[in-house]
Every structure is written in C-alpha cells, then in structure tokens.
Amino acid sequence: xxxxxxxxxxxxxxxxxxxxxxxxxxxxxxxxxxxxxxxxxxxxxxxxxxxxxxxxxxxxxxxxxxxxxxxxxxxxxxxxxxxxxxxxxxxxxxxxxxxxxxxxxxxxxxxxxxxxxxxxxxxxxxxxxxxxxxxxxxxxxxxxxxxxxxxxxxxxxxxxxxxxxxxxxxxxxxxxxxxxxxxxxxxxxxxxxxxxxxxxxxxxxxxxxxxxxxxxxxxxxxxxxxxxxxxxxxxxxxxxxxxxxxxxxxxxxxxxxxxxxxxxxxxxxxxxxxxxxxxxxxxxxxxxxxxxxxxxxxxxxxxxxxxxxxxxxxxxxxxxxxxxxxxxxxxxxxxxxxxxxxxxxxxxxxxxxxxxxxx
Amino acid sequence: xxxxxxxxxxxxxxxxxxxxxxxxxxxxxxxxxxxxxxxxxxxxxxxxxxxxxxxxxxxxxxxxxxxxxxxxxxxxxxxxxxxxxxxxxxxxxxxxxxxxxxxxxxxxxxxxxxxxxxxxxxxxxxxxxxxxxx
Numbered sequence: 001x002x003x004x005x006x007x008x009x010x011x012x013x014x015x016x017x018x019x020x021x022x023x024x025x026x027x028x029x030x031x032x033x034x035x036x037x038x039x040x041x042x043x044x045x046x047x048x049x050x051x052x053x054x055x056x057x058x059x060x061x062x063x064x065x066x067x068x069x070x071x072x073x074x075x076x077x078x079x080x081x082x083x084x085x086x087x088x089x090x091x092x093x094x095x096x097x098x099x100x101x102x103x104x105x106x107x108x109x110x111x112x113x114x115x116x117x118x119x120x121x122x123x124x125x126x127x128x129x130x131x132x133x134x135x136x137x138x139x140x141x142x143x144x145x146x147x148x149x150x151x152x153x154x155x156x157x158x159x160x161x162x163x164x165x166x167x168x169x170x171x172x173x174x175x176x177x178x179x180x181x182x183x184x185x186x187x188x189x190x191x192x193x194x195x196x197x198x199x200x201x202x203x204x205x206x207x208x209x210x211x212x213x214x215x216x217x218x219x220x221x222x223x224x225x226x227x228x229x230x231x232x233x234x235x236x237x238x239x240x241x242x243x244x245x246x247x248x249x250x251x252x253x254x255x256x257x258x259x260x261x262x263x264x265x266x267x268x269x270x271x272x273x274x275x276x277x278x279x280x281x282x283x284x285x286x287x288x289x290x291x292x293x294x295x296x297x298x299x300x301x302x303x304x305x306x307x308x309x310x311x312x313x314x315x316x317x318x319x320x321x322x323x324x325x326x327x328x329x330x331x332x333x334x335x336x337x338x339x340x341x342x343x344x345x346x347x348x349x350x351x352x353x354x355x356x357x358x359x
Numbered sequence: 360x361x362x363x364x365x366x367x368x369x370x371x372x373x374x375x376x377x378x379x380x381x382x383x384x385x386x387x388x389x390x391x392x393x394x395x396x397x398x399x400x401x402x403x404x405x406x407x408x409x410x411x412x413x414x415x416x417x418x419x420x421x422x423x424x425x426x427x428x429x430x431x432x433x434x435x436x437x438x439x440x441x442x443x444x445x446x447x448x449x450x451x452x453x454x455x456x457x458x459x460x461x462x463x464x465x466x467x468x469x470x471x472x473x474x475x476x477x478x479x480x481x482x483x484x485x486x487x488x489x490x491x492x493x
Binding site: 053060092 | 376378379381382385386389450471472473474475476477
C-alpha cells in the first residue's frame with residue numbers, strides 16, 4: 001500500500017502533537033500530585049509542631065481532668081491519631097495514662113469494631129495498634145480473630161495488643177499464634193509473650209500438655225523463664241533438662257543461664273560433655289554465668305571442641321567469669337603448646353574485647 | 360517535689376527520634392534547664408566540646424555513633440567534660456547491653472517507655488551526686 005506523502009506528514013505531525021500533549025499532561029499531573037503532597041506535608045508539619053507544644057503543656061502542667069488540650073478539628077482527627085501514636089512507645093506511667101485520656105477524648109475508638117474488620121489491612125493494623133497502645137480492654141475479644149489475619153503484620157499487632165493487656169484469658173490464642181510461626185521466628189516473638197508478664201509462666205506450667213506431647217510450648221516456657229528471670233520456675237527447668245528432647249534441653253540450659261543460680265552448677269556441668277553440640281554450646285554459655293572459678297577447667301576443655309559455636313561460647317563463658325576467666329583466656333592465647341583451636345578462639349575473643357574496650 | 364537546679368544547668372539530649380527528643384526537651388525546659396539536642400553521637404560530642412554541659416542523656420541505638428560509643432568517647436575526654444554524668448535511654452531491654460554501657464562509664468540506664476517525671480528525678484539524683492562529689 002502506498003500512502004500520499006502529505007498524508008504521512010500530517011499523521012506524523014498529529015501523532016507528535018498528541019504524544020507531546022500526553023507527556024505534558026503527565027508532567028502536569030505529576031507536578032500537581034507533588035504540589036498536593038507538599039501542601040499536605042507542610043500542613044502536617046505545622047499541625048505536629050503546634051500539637052507538640054500543646055502536648056507538653058497537657059502532659060507536664062496540671063493534673064488529671066484539669067489538663068488543657070485544644071479541641072481537634074474533625075478533619076484532623078486521623079492526623080492526630082498518627083501524632084499520638086508516635087509517643088506510644090516512648091512514654092510510660094502517668095504520661096502514658098494522660099495520652100490514653102487524650103485518645104479517648106477524640107472519640108475515634110467508637111469506630112474500632114468496624115475498623116478491626118475493615119477490608120484494608122492498613123486500617124485493621126492501625127485499629128489493632130490502637131487497642132494495644134491505649135489498652136482498650138473492651139475491644140480485646142474483637143482483636144482475637146485478627147490472629148488469623150492473612151497479613152502477618154496485622155496478626156503481629158493483634159498479638160501485641162492482646163499480650164500488652166496482660167489478661168491470661170488471651171494467653172492460649174497468642175501462644176497458638178506463636179507456635180504457628182516458623183521456629184526461627186519464635187525467639188523474636190518471645191517479646192510478644194513477655195508482655196503478658198511473669199504471670200504467664202505459672203499459667204503455662206498449669207495448662208501445657210506434658211513435654212513429650214507438646215515440646216514446642218515447653219521450649220518457649222524455658223526461654224521465657226530466662227527472659228523474665230523467673231526464679232520460681234527453676235525446678236521445672238531442672239525437670240526439663242532430664243527430658244530426652246535435645247531442643248528442650250538446650251532451651252532449659254538457656255533459661256538456667258539467665259537465672260544464674262550457682263546452686264545449679266553441679267547439675268549443669270555434666271552437659272558440657274553431652275554428645276550433641278547444641279547442648280554443649282548452651283552448657284558452655286551457662287557455665288560462664290553460674291559456674292565461678294570451678295568452671296574454668298571445663299570451659300578450657302570446651303575451647304578445643306571440634307564445633308566452632310561451642311568453642312566460641314566457651315571463650316565467652318571464660319570472659320563472663322571475670323578476672324580469673326580472662327587470665328585463663330590470656331594464658332591460652334599465649335601458650336604455644338595449647339591446642340590450636342583453643343589458642344585461636346582465645347585470641348579471637350581477646351581481640352574482640354580489645355576492639356570494644358571491655359571484657 | 361521541689362528541686363532547685365543551679366543556674367544555668369545545661370543538659371545535652373542525644374536522641375535520633377525527634378518526637379522523643381522534643382518531649383524530653385519540653386519537660387526539662389519546664390524544670391528551668393537549658394537543653395541542647397543532637398540527633399547522633401557525633402553531633403552530641405561536638406556540642407559537648409562547645410558547651411559547658413552538666414548532664415547528658417543519650418539513646419543507645421543511633422546512626423553515625425551509637426550511645427555506647429558516645430559514652431566511651433566522653434569518658435576518654437579529660438575532666439571536667441570527661442566526668443559529665445550520663446544517663447542512657449534505650450528501647451532495648453538486653454541485660455548485656457545495660458552491663459556494657461554501665462561498664463563503659465554511663466551513670467544510669469533507663470528503658471523505653473519512660474516516665475518523664477522519673478527521668479527528671481534520675482537526672483536530679485545524678486546531678487546531686489556529681490555536685491556533692493565535686
């Protein structure tokens with residue numbers, strides 16, 4: 001097909017014009033969006049600056065209901081929620097209570113039942129966060145279904161909200177949620193369970209199935225005992241050491257290390273010779289914290305273990321013992337007849353401490 | 360509780376979270392203290408060199424120079440700057456970090472969330488101790 005040249009020329013001109021106008025429109029649209037965002041940011045910054053001053057006056061002058069805070073315009077309520085949320089992880093005590101009062105005064109908590117079931121994950125997450133941050137106990141039952149939310153972030157915030165309430169009525173669903181997560185994630189999720197407080201430990205002892213049936217929960221129990229330094233749970237940790245489950249035993253050793261009770265030393269010391277290296281590694285760590293000078297020969301022995309993690313923990317254990325342990329490390333590092341593994345790990349630990357200016 | 364701070368008492372807040380820094384600043388200014396704010400350890404150290412700071416509060420986790428390093432740097436300075444009382448504030452409840460910071464020379468340690476009233480009281484105690492020790 002042969003087209004006349006003037007028609008081709010016209011088509012090219014029109015095509016160019018259409019393309020140019022499209023590009024111009026896009027540029028203008030982008031500039032408009034940017035302009036709008038800038039305006040919103042400027043407005044947000046201005047409001048935040050004003051509210052910061054008001055918040056300081058509100059928090060630090062006057063008492064209870066006499067605290068003044070200017071009314072928040074209806075259209076600013078969402079912005080004010082964001083503003084308040086910035087302080088939820090920072091302030092405690094009376095100031096946290098005052099923040100809660102301020103939040104309740106806004107009245108946005110009335111929409112929580114609807115927002116907790118909203119189709120948008122960000123809205124559900126924000127609602128769960130508010131329940132947790134401002135301890136809205138009357139909403140907790142509505143938060144429980146969010147533990148099964150398809151968006152992990154929402155489920156995490158729901159678990160936090162339930163745990164922060166400290167009500168053991170919600171311990172089971174939150175524990176089940178933690179157990180549904182991958183094992184490598186669980187130590188991180190312990191922080192969520194910790195929020196229940198040490199009262200969770202007796203509850204677990206009473207309500208969990210035996211370790212042989214439910215080993216994963218008992219691993220969490222052992223780790224929580226350590227993070228809460230819950231001395232009352234020590235007898236149960238010693239029982240857990242006698243189970244045949246290597247992961248439970250390692251967790252129990254971790255818990256005992258955190259409790260640092262010297263009376264448990266004779267029970268823990270034989271685990272330094274356990275056939276499984278994760279047990280030896282945990283025992284090495286524990287001996288440094290509970291052993292005292294008696295543990296030095298065992299820890300020196302472990303610095304020549306074939307597994308690096310055991311050697312590293314043994315060197316750390318020696319450092320944790322203080323002056324006597326540090327002298328042993330120096331001796332190992334400087335002794336040309338010492339085992340090569342032991343000498344290397346001692347040197348590595350001493351260099352590490354030297355770089356950081358402490359033992 | 361009434362406290363009479365000597366005038367001027369200068370406090371340096373080293374904190375990368377602006378909201379936290381400003382709320383602490385507001386509370387301390389209500390006490391009549393003169394407050395300087397830095398968002399990391401490097402800037403904090405610069406202010407400390409420039410001003411006659413009486414008390415330091417610092418966050419632990421910060422960009423450029425963290426609180427632990429800042430404590431070490433301050434303690435390496437000759438007195439009186441090297442002896443300025445330091446309060447560490449952290450969102451991390453890790454016991455080993457607390458021990459490390461105290462061993463490095465921090466005078467006290469608080470974990471977030473904090474009560475501003477408790478913070479002021481601790482700063483007051485630290486100031487009193489430093490003052491009575493000369």
